Every structure is written in structure tokens, then in C-alpha cells.
Amino acid sequence: MEKLTVAVARRPESIGRNARIEGWVRTRRDSKGGFSFLELNDGSCLGNLQVVADGSLPNYETDVLRLSSGCGVSVEGALLASSGHGQTTELKAASIRVLGMADPEQYPLQKKRHSFEKLREWAHLRPRTNTFGAVMRVRNCVANSIHRFFQDEGFLYVQTPIITASDCEGAGAMFRVTTLPLDNPPRRDGKVDHAADFFGRPTYLTVSGQLEAEIFATSLGKVYTFGPTFRAENSNTSRHLAEFWMIEPEMAFFDLNDNMDLAERFLRRLVRDTLDQCAEDMRFFEQFIEPGLLTTLEGVASSAFRRVSYTEAIGILERCGAEFEYPVRWGADLQSEHERYLTETVFGTPVVLYDYPRSIKPFYMRVNDDGRTVRAMDVLVPKVGEIIGGSQREERLDVLEGRMREQNLDARDYWWYLDLRRFGTVPHAGFGLGFERVIQFLTGMANIRDVIPFPRTPGSADF
Ligand code: ATP
Numbered sequence: 001m002e003k004l005t006v007a008v009a010r011r012p013e014s015i016g017r018n019a020r021i022e023g024w025v026r027t028r029r030d031s032k033g034g035f036s037f038l039e040l041n042d043g044s045c046l047g048n049l050q051v052v053a054d055g056s057l058p059n060y061e062t063d064v065l066r067l068s069s070g071c072g073v074s075v076e077g078a079l080l081a082s083s084g085h086g087q088t089t090e091l092k093a094a095s096i097r098v099l100g101m102a103d104p105e106q107y108p109l110q111k112k113r114h115s116f117e118k119l120r121e122w123a124h125l126r127p128r129t130n131t132f133g134a135v136m137r138v139r140n141c142v143a144n145s146i147h148r149f150f151q152d153e154g155f156l157y158v159q160t161p162i163i164t165a166s167d168c169e170g171a172g173a174m175f176r177v178t179t180l181p182l183d184n185p186p187r188r189d190g191k192v193d194h195a196a197d198f199f200g201r202p203t204y205l206t207v208s209g210q211l212e213a214e215i216f217a218t219s220l221g222k223v224y225t226f227g228p229t230f231r232a233e234n235s236n237t238s239r240h241l242a243e244f245w246m247i248e249p250e251m252a253f254f255d256l257n258d259n260m261d262l263a264e265r266f267l268r269r270l271v272r273d274t275l276d277q278c279a280e281d282m283r284f285f286e287q288f289i290e291p292g293l294l295t296t297l298e299g300v301a302s303s304a305f306r307r308v309s310y311t312e313a314i315g316i317l318e319r320c321g322a323e324f325e326y327p328v329r330w331g332a333d334l335q336s337e338h339e340r341y342l343t344e345t346v347f348g349t350p351v352v353l354y355d356y357p358r359s360i361k362p363f364y365m366r367v368n369d370d371g372r373t374v375r376a377m378d379v380l381v382p383k384v385g386e387i388i389g390g391s392q393r394e395e396r397l398d399v400l401e402g403r404m405r406e407q408n409l410d411a412r413d414y415w416w417y418l419d420l421r422r423f424g425t426v427p428h429a430g431f432g433l434g435f436e437r438v439i440q441f442l443t444g445m446a447n448i449r450d451v452i453p454f455p456r457t458p459g460s461a462d463f
Pocket residue numbers: 171172231239240241242244246386387388389390432433434435436437
């Protein structure tokens with residue numbers, strides 16, 4: 001018998017086919033007429049397949065009438081047109097085989113509604129819920145769309161290291177990687193002696209692949225990374241994870257405007273593909289997670305982002321009369337409340353902020369002629385705030401060395417990075433997009449812990 005997924009079985013073209021469908025029971029309803037309806041889901045789509053189980057099935061009383069939410073089954077039968085609400089097809093069962101029971105007294109998802117907080121404790125079962133199934137399908141769609149976008153634009157996919165020796169990439173606190181015994185590490189002159197460590201030196205989990213990506217951009221042109229990133233910041237917010245995925249394109253011969261154009265084209269493509277390819281899941285998010293989501297995303301996909309300099313943005317925030325928890329002042333970093341005010345209240349569209357004060361940005365961002373600002377850019381979107389951070393990179397050796405002194409960085413640690421400016425330096429630019437932040441934006445999910453399979457946050461890495 002031909003196996004079909006629920007997604008295929010639900011299509012009108014499948015009417016008349018005989019098929020085997022395998023999945024998990026969501027609900028069972030018994031009718032007075034001596035037959036039962038099973039709602040079957042296999043994760044291939046949001047919708048369930050309705051199975052009609054007639055009382056004449058040989059195992060109707062022994063098996064079918066014992067089925068409950070969570071049971072795994074294999075059903076063979078004929079796909080018929082359905083008059084039921086919300087479905088075009090249904091499966092008239094010729095045989096139902098129970099693959100695995102799920103004791104209703106013990107199965108955690110037996111009860112229909114659980115809070116997202118509660119579901120985090122069951123990271124092994126929550127993908128069986130509508131919300132997490134939809135989140136995972138959108139994640140998959142976006143990952144595919146990211147690769148397609150860059151491949152279509154002629155980018156090369158590069159892999160940058162996860163274990164890194166540079167402890168000063170400037171992007172955040174790092175996790176140590178070591179095989180030294182923590183209870184009694186070898187010491188020399190009172191300090192831990194890393195000569196005996198696995199790599200013979202201190203090593204860390206990467207906070208960004210940018211510096212390494214620059215190596216490949218300045219030899220191969222346009223490249224991108226897409227990999228795990230680790231930050232040991234103790235920030236318990238709804239937008240920060242200790243382990244997240246980041247996409248980092250890096251392009252030779254790009255200035256800041258080229259960079260902004262690319263970021264905008266890229267985000268719009270991700271929105272468009274998700275709306276087109278995940279229509280059913282996106283209607284679910286609109287209905288149950290964030291009303292108005294589809295209108296917002298349609299707007300993002302079809303209209304230009306606003307580009308505003310940091311200095312202009314500070315002026316707007318100072319004049320707007322809104323009360324902020326953190327004061328607004330030229331030279332201070334923008335807080336999430338400021339970012340959201342700009343994109344949600346002032347402009348109502350994604351906003352690209354550029355030309356930030358040099359004092360709050362890393363050494364590698366290109367210094368502007370005014371001497372006070374650097375060619376940085378952040379893309380802000382409603383509900384999430386910063387989704388992309390990037391810049392044109394400083395390609396002038398002397399300026400770069402000056403910036404490193406300014407930030408007390410040792411040039412010897414960056415000898416290879418400086419070599420890229422010594423030998424054939426060219427203008428180049430790039431940015432980082434947080435994968436989970438873009439999934440939050442697309443789904444309307446309020447907490448970043450609910451858009452990644454296994455969230456790692458301070459004090460929590462249970463699965
Ligand atoms: P934020 O100010 O929001 O903490 P950042 O400025 O430290 O972010 P960047 O170093 O610019 O972040 O990283 C590029 C992108 O990676 C960010 O725009 C964001 O989308 C994502 N990102 C950064 N930190 C995290 C995190 N802890 N969890 C999830 N995504 C993150």
C-alpha cells in the first residue's frame with residue numbers, strides 16, 4: 001500500500017486513492033451510530049486528517065475504542081471527499097494498526113491547553129503541539145530560503161570555526177572550552193596553566209564568525225556563514241539565548257549602502273517565501289498568536305525600509321515626549337524600548353539605523369570622516385527590535401590599528417586580521433542576522449525560547 005503524508009492526503013487530488021497514513025492521534029470522537037472519528041497528525045502540516053473508523057473493523061472494540069491523544073497508529077483505507085468542516089478529504093479506514101499506546105492518565109499533552117512556560121519542561125513532546133509544529137516548519141522554510149537567497153545572489157557558503165582562540169571578538173561574554181580538570185587544574189605562577197590544556201592555550205565557543213568570514217570575503221568575494229553562536233551574557237530576556245544560530249554574509253567591494261540594500265532585500269525575501277510557502281501555519285499564527293501579523297508582514301515584504309541615522313534617531317526620541325526607562329542621550333547605546341518605539345510607534349515599518357558613535361561600536365567598523373561616528377547599521381523590526389547588526393569594515397590599516405589601541409586590544413592577537421589590510425585591502429562590509437530573532441518576527445512568538453528546539457538560557461539546559 002502506498003504511504004502518504006497527511007499533507008498530501010488532505011489535498012483534493014488525493015480523493016479516490018488508497019493509501020496508508022501513519023501518525024499520532026490527536027482526538028477520538030465516538031458516534032452513536034457505532035463508529036468513531038480519529039483526528040490524525042503526522043507533523044507534515046498543521047491540519048489533521050480525519051479517519052472514519054467503522055464499528056465493523058475487527059479490532060474496533062479492542063483497539064480503536066482504546067485510542068487516545070498521543071497514540072501512534074498506522075491506518076490503511078480509501079481517501080474520500082469529506083463534507084466535514086475545514087477538510088476536503090477523509091480516510092475511510094479498512095484497517096487500523098496500533099503502533100504505540102499513550103496512557104491518557106500519564107500523557108502530559110492529554111489536556112489540550114498548556115502555557116508555553118509549561119511546555120518548555122517537555123521539550124521532547126512540545127513539537128507534537130500545533131504551535132511548535134508550526135514553528136518548526138517555519139524554521140525549516142526560512143533556513144531553506146536563506147540558502148536559496150544567497151545561492152541565487154552568487155554567495156559562497158563558508159564554515160567558520162565553533163571553537164576559537166580569539167577571546168576578544170568584541171561581541172559578548174564567551175564560554176570556555178577546556179579539558180582541564182575543573183576541581184584541580186594545573187597551575188603556573190598562581191594562574192591556570194593552559195599549556196596542558198587540549199589546544200595548549202585558552203579556547204572558547206565562538207560569539208561570531210565575522211572575522212573569519214572576512215578572510216573568505218577578501219579572497220572569494222561574497223560569502224555567508226550559517227551556524228551556531230554562543231554568548232555567555234547573563235541576560236534573561238525574551239530575545240536572548242546563550243546558544244543561537246546566526247547568518248553572517250560578508251562581501252568584498254560593498255560599502256554601507258550596498259550592505260543596507262542587501263539586508264533589506266534579504267529580509268523581504270524571507271518574509272515573502274514564508275508567506276507563500278507556509279500559508280497554513282502563518283494563518284495559525286495570525287489567528288492564535290498575534291492578530292495583525294499577516295498585514296504587518298505583507299507590508300514588510302512590499303515596502304521600503306526607513307533609513308535613519310543614529311543622530312537623527314536620537315533627535316526623534318528626545319523630542320517625542322515618551323517616557324523611557326533608560327535615558328536617551330547621544331553617545332549611549334539604544335535600548336530595546338527605544339528601538340521598538342522607533343520601529344513600532346514612529347515609523348511603523350522596519351528601520352535601518354546607521355552611523356553610530358564610534359565609542360560604543362567595535363574596532364572593526366569603518367570610521368566616518370566626521371571622526372565621531374562609524375559606518376554601523378542595525379535593522380530594527382516591530383516587536384523584536386534589533387534583528388540585524390552590521391557595518392562597513394575598516395579597511396585602512398593605520399586607522400584600524402589606531403582603533404585597536406583605543407580599545408586596548410593587542411595587535412599581536414589580530415596579526416592575521418591586520419594582514420588582510422596589509423595585502424590587497426579592499427572596501428568590504430557584512431552583517432549578522434539572528435536566526436531565532438527572525439523566526440520570532442515571522443511567527444509573532446513572544447519568547448525566543450519558544451522558537452528553538454532546545455533553548456539554552458542562564459540556569460537552563462535541561463534537554
Ligand atoms: P543585542 O543588542 O540585541 O543584544 P547584539 O548587538 O549584541 O544584540 P550582534 O553582536 O550585533 O548582537 O549580533 C548580530 C545579531 O545576532 C543581532 O542583531 C541579533 O539578531 C542576534 N543576536 C545577538 N545576540 C543574541 C542572543 N543572545 N540570542 C539570540 N540572538 C542574538
